[in-house]
Amino acid sequence: MPKAKVAFYWCASCGGCEEAQVDLADKLFDLVEAADIVLWPVAMDFKREDVERMPDGSIDVAIINGGIRMSEHEEMVKLLRRKSKLVVAYGSCAHMGGIPALANAYTKESIFKYAYEEAPTVNNPEGRRPEVRASFDGVELELPAFLDYLKPLDEVVEVDYYIPGCPPTPEITWEAISSILSGKLPPKGHVFGSDRALCYECPLNETKPEKISLDTIKRPHQIVLDPNKCYLTQGVLCMGPVTRGGCKALCIKGNMPCTGCFGPVDGVSYQGAKALSFFSSIINIDDENTFRKLVEELGVDPLGWFAKYCLGKGTIYRKKEER
Amino acid sequence: MREVVIDPITRLEGHGKIVIKLDENGNVQKAILQVPELRGFEKFLVGRTAEDAPQITSRICGVCPWAHHMAATKALDDLFKVEPPLAAKMIREFAYNVFMLEDHALHFFVLGGPDFIVGPTAAKEERNLVGIIKKLGADVVKNVIITRKKLRYLEQLIGGKITHPVLGLPGGVAKPLSDEDWKICFDTSKEGIEFAKFAYKALKDIVLSNDQYVELIKSDAYTHKTYYMGLVDDNNNVNFYDGKIRVVDPEGREFAKFDVRNYLDHIAEHVEPWTYVRFTYLKGVGWKGFVDGKESGIYSVAPLARLNASNGMATPMANELYKEFYQVMGGKPIHSTLAFHWARVIEMVYAAERMMELIENPEIRSKDVRNLPKERPDVGIGVVEAPRGTLIHHYETDERGIIKRANLIVATQNNSARMVLSVDKAARSLIKNGKIDDGILNMVEMAFRAYDPCHACATHSLPGSMPLIVRIYDSDDNLIKEIRRD
Numbered sequence: 001m002p003k004a005k006v007a008f009y010w011c012a013s014c015g016g017c018e019e020a021q022v023d024l025a026d027k028l029f030d031l032v033e034a035a036d037i038v039l040w041p042v043a044m045d046f047k048r049e050d051v052e053r054m055p056d057g058s059i060d061v062a063i064i065n066g067g068i069r070m071s072e073h074e075e076m077v078k079l080l081r082r083k084s085k086l087v088v089a090y091g092s093c094a095h096m097g098g099i100p101a102l103a104n105a106y107t108k109e110s111i112f113k114y115a116y117e118e119a120p121t122v123n124n125p126e127g128r129r130p131e132v133r134a135s136f137d138g139v140e141l142e143l144p145a146f147l148d149y150l151k152p153l154d155e156v157v158e159v160d161y162y163i164p165g166c167p168p169t170p171e172i173t174w175e176a177i178s179s180i181l182s183g184k185l186p187p188k189g190h191v192f193g194s195d196r197a198l199c200y201e202c203p204l205n206e207t208k209p210e211k212i213s214l215d216t217i218k219r220p221h222q223i224v225l226d227p228n229k230c231y232l233t234q235g236v237l238c239m240g241p242v243t244r245g246g247c248k249a250l251c252i253k254g255n256m257p258c259t260g261c262f263g264p265v266d267g268v269s270y271q272g273a274k275a276l277s278f279f280s281s282i283i284n285i286d287d288e289n290t291f292r293k294l295v296e297e298l299g300v301d302p303l304g305w306f307a308k309y310c311l312g313k314g315t316i317y318r319k320k321e322e323r
Numbered sequence: 324m325r326e327v328v329i330d331p332i333t334r335l336e337g338h339g340k341i342v343i344k345l346d347e348n349g350n351v352q353k354a355i356l357q358v359p360e361l362r363g364f365e366k367f368l369v370g371r372t373a374e375d376a377p378q379i380t381s382r383i384c385g386v387c388p389w390a391h392h393m394a395a396t397k398a399l400d401d402l403f404k405v406e407p408p409l410a411a412k413m414i415r416e417f418a419y420n421v422f423m424l425e426d427h428a429l430h431f432f433v434l435g436g437p438d439f440i441v442g443p444t445a446a447k448e449e450r451n452l453v454g455i456i457k458k459l460g461a462d463v464v465k466n467v468i469i470t471r472k473k474l475r476y477l478e479q480l481i482g483g484k485i486t487h488p489v490l491g492l493p494g495g496v497a498k499p500l501s502d503e504d505w506k507i508c509f510d511t512s513k514e515g516i517e518f519a520k521f522a523y524k525a526l527k528d529i530v531l532s533n534d535q536y537v538e539l540i541k542s543d544a545y546t547h548k549t550y551y552m553g554l555v556d557d558n559n560n561v562n563f564y565d566g567k568i569r570v571v572d573p574e575g576r577e578f579a580k581f582d583v584r585n586y587l588d589h590i591a592e593h594v595e596p597w598t599y600v601r602f603t604y605l606k607g608v609g610w611k612g613f614v615d616g617k618e619s620g621i622y623s624v625a626p627l628a629r630l631n632a633s634n635g636m637a638t639p640m641a642n643e644l645y646k647e648f649y650q651v652m653g654g655k656p657i658h659s660t661l662a663f664h665w666a667r668v669i670e671m672v673y674a675a676e677r678m679m680e681l682i683e684n685p686e687i688r689s690k691d692v693r694n695l696p697k698e699r700p701d702v703g704i705g706v707v708e709a710p711r712g713t714l715i716h717h718y719e720t721d722e723r724g725i726i727k728r729a730n731l732i733v734a735t736q737n738n739s740a741r742m743v744l745s746v747d748k749a750a751r752s753l754i755k756n757g758k759i760d761d762g763i764l765n766m767v768e769m770a771f772r773a774y775d776p777c778h779a780c781a782t783h784s785l786p787g788s789m790p791l792i793v794r795i796y797d798s799d800d801n802l803i804k805e806i807r808r809d
Contacts, residue, residue, distance in 0.1 A: 012362055016385020016486040025472060099382040102367040111363040116594045119365060120587055120717070120730050122601065123610070124594040130361070134596035137353050140599040144359050167385060167486050170565075194741055219491050221403070221724075222372035224693050254483015254490060255498035259378065262807045293397070299723030304371040304379075 013066030097312015120233030193246025349757020376494020390709030396491030444762030543708025553629030
C-alpha cells in the first residue's frame with residue numbers, strides 16, 4: 001500500500017505551530033514511517049510549481065497553520081485545497097484568526113500609516129510604504145499584497161478538521177494525525193481536543209462553586225492569585241468555562257487564568273459572544289451606575305479579554321477604510 | 324541581463340526571498356534580501372490591557388516567545404513603576420537563560436552548524452541533521468534532542484507553557500519555584516553545563532582546528548565593518564536579561580552607552596518600498612544607504628555584536644573562551660559574519676554557567692515573587708537580549724493601563740540592513756562568470772544564516788536544510804537553469 005501523502009503549510013503565523021510539530025520528537029519518526037511528507041517549508045525544499053504539478057486530490061491531508069493575511073497565503077491555500085483530499089486547520093490562527101486577527105479592528109491604512117510613518121522611531125518624511133511593485137538599484141521587485149483583513153482558513157477554503165490551540169499540544173497533534181492516517185475519520189468539521197469545557201480538566205475545578213457570583217472584577221496584575229482556588233471565585237476572569245479543554249490546563253498550572261486559545265466548545269459558533277454573555281451572567285451588580293463605574297475604572301477590553309483568539313471569526317469587527 | 328531568484332527562504336514569520344541580478348558576464352550586479360510579510364502588532368496592541376502584552380507579543384514569534392514575553396514584562400515593571408522582588412528577577416533570568424541555551428543549541432546543531440560540521444559545500448542531502456548523525460554519531464544527536472527536551476521541560480515548569488509562557492507580570496512572576504521544580508532545575512542546569520562544554524568541544528574539534536574554515540570565517544566575502552550593539556552589566560560584561568545598551572564603533576571604541584528608556588535618542592528606522600521590514604540605524608550617525616563603515620549608521624546585534632560591544636563574559640569558563648576568541652581572530656572587534664556561530668557557542672557556555680549561578684543561590688527559592696503595582700502607569704520601556712539581538716518593547720497607556728501607543732524594535736530588525744549587505748557581498752564575491760551551483764548558493768545563504776535571523780521554522784527544522792529553489796532566466800525571461808535542494 002502506498003504511504004499517505006501529508007503536506008504542512010504555514011500562513012500568517014509565529015512559528016509556534018511548527019514548534020509544536022517539532023515537539024512531536026520521537027513521534028515525528030513514527031510520522032515519517034507512516035507517511036511521505038510532500039511539503040513542509042520548514043524542513044524541505046518547497047516550490048509552488050511542485051504543488052501545482054501534482055494531480056488534484058493527490059495529497060491525502062494538508063495541515064495548514066496561520067491566518068490568511070497576505071495575497072500569497074490566499075493563493076497557496078486555494079492551491080492546496082485543490083490538491084488535497086482533506087484540509088486541517090492547525091492552531092488558533094487557522095482555526096479562528098488567532099491573535100493577529102486583533103488587527104481586524106483597525107483599517108489597513110491605519111496599520112500601514114502607523115508602521116511606516118507614525119511609529120516613534122520611524123524617520124520617513126517621504127512617506128514611503130512597501131509596495132507590491134517597486135525597484136531597488138534598478139532591480140524590479142515584487143511583494144505579496146497585505147489584505148484588508150486577516151481571515152481564518154475556513155473563510156477562504158473548505159476545512160475538514162480543526163486542531164485548536166495557541167499552539168496545539170504535541171499530544172493533540174499526534175492524536176489527530178494518527179486518527180487521520182489510520183483512516184478512523186471523525187465526522188467532518190470535528191475539532192480535536194476535548195468536547196467539554198476546560199473546567200472539567202482544571203486542577204482547581206473542585207474549588208469552583210455550583211454558582212459563581214462576582215461583586216467585582218480584578219485584572220491579573222492587581223492580585224496575587226491563590227494557586228489552589230478557582231480564579232473566578234477570586235474575581236479574575238478565566239475563560240475556562242467557555243473554552244474547549246484538551247490543553248491539560250497548562251496556563252492554570254502556571255498560575256494564570258485561561259485566555260481561551262482552544263476556542264469554543266462544540267455547538268458554540270462565536271466564543272467572544274459566549275464569553276461576554278457568561279461573564280455578564282455571573283456579575284452580581286444590579287445597579288447600573290455601579291456597573292458603569294466598575295467598567296470605567298477597570299478599563300474593560302472586550303476584544304482582548306473575550307475574543308483574543310477568535311476575532312477573525314467575528315465579521316462585525318472588520319473595520320472598513322473610511323472613504 | 325539575468326536574474327537569479329532564491330524563493331522561498333524561511334525566515335521570521337513567513338518567507339524570505341533573495342533576488343540576484345547578474346550582468347552580461349554573469350557577475351553579480353545586485354543581490355537583495357526581501358521580507359514579504361506584515362501583521363501589525365504595534366497597531367492592534369492599542370486598546371489592550373497592558374498586563375496582557377507579555378502574552379500577546381509572545382505571538383510575534385513562536386521560536387523566541389520568551390524574548391518577547393520578557394521584554395514586555397520588563398516594560399510593564401517600568402510602566403507600573405514597580406520593582407520585582409529579587410527571587411522574581413532571578414526566576415525570570417534563570418528561565419531566560421534556559422531559553423537562550425536551548426535556542427542557541429538548536430541553531431548550532433541543526434541550522435547553522437551543519438554548514439561547518441558537515442561542510443559548506445557538502446552534498447545537499449548531507450548538510451543537515453542527517454549529515455550530523457553520520458559525522459558525529461547518533462548518540463551525539465540523541466544527546467542534543469534529549470537535552471533540548473529537558474530544557475524545554477524547565478520552561479514549562481516555570482512558565483506554564485513552553486511556547487507562549489504566562490509567568491511575567493508587572494512586579495514579578497505568576498508563581499514561585501516549588502521545591503520539586505527547583506530540584507529538576509538544579510539537575511538540568513548541571514547537565515546544561517556539560518552540554519555547553521560538549522558543544523564547544525565540537526566547535527573546536529571540527530571548525531577551529533580546520534584552517535580552511537578559519538580562513539573562510541575571516542574571508543572578505545563575509546566581512547562588514549559596522550557598529551555593534553548589546554546589553555552590558557556594570558562591568559561591561561554581556562548580559563541577556565538586564566543592563567545598559569552599549570554601542571561600539573567599527574574600531575571597537577565605545578560610541579554610546581544608554582539606558583533603554585533613552586532609546587529614542589539613539590535608534591531610528593528607515594523605510595524602503597521593496598520590503599515590509601523597517602531598517603534600524605544609529606540616529607547619531609544617520610542613514611547613509613546600504614553601505615558599511617564608520618560613516619554609516621548601520622549596526623549589528625546578536626552573539627558576535629554582543630561580544631564586540633562588551634569587555635567580557637561574567638562567568639569564568641565563558642570568559643576564558645571569550646579571550647581565546649579574540650586572540651585567534653586577531654583582536655577586537657571581529658567583523659566576520661561567520662564568527663557569529665563561534666560567539667553563539669561561547670554564549671551557550673555563559674547561559675549554562677549563569678543558570679547554575681542563579682539556581683544555586685538560595686534566594687531563588689523564596690516564595691516572595693510579586694510586588695503589586697501601586698503607581699499610575701504612563702510609559703514603560705523594556706529591553707532584553709533575544710538570541711538574535713537587542714529587543715525593545717515600548718508601551719504608553721492611559722491611567723488605567725490601557726495601551727495607547729506601542730513601539731517594538733525587534734531583534735532581527737536590527738540586523739536587517741547588515742543582512743542585506745551580507746547577502747549582496749557574499750553573492751558578488753562567490754558568483755563569478757555565471758558559475759552557480761548548489762554549493763555556491765549555500766555559501767550565499769550562509770551569509771544571512773549566521774545571524775540566525777528569526778526564521779520561525781528553519782531554526783527548528785528537521786533535517787535543517789533551508790528550502791531553496793533557484794531559477795536562472797536569460798535576458799528574454801526564459802528559464803535556462805533550475806537548481807533545487809531537497
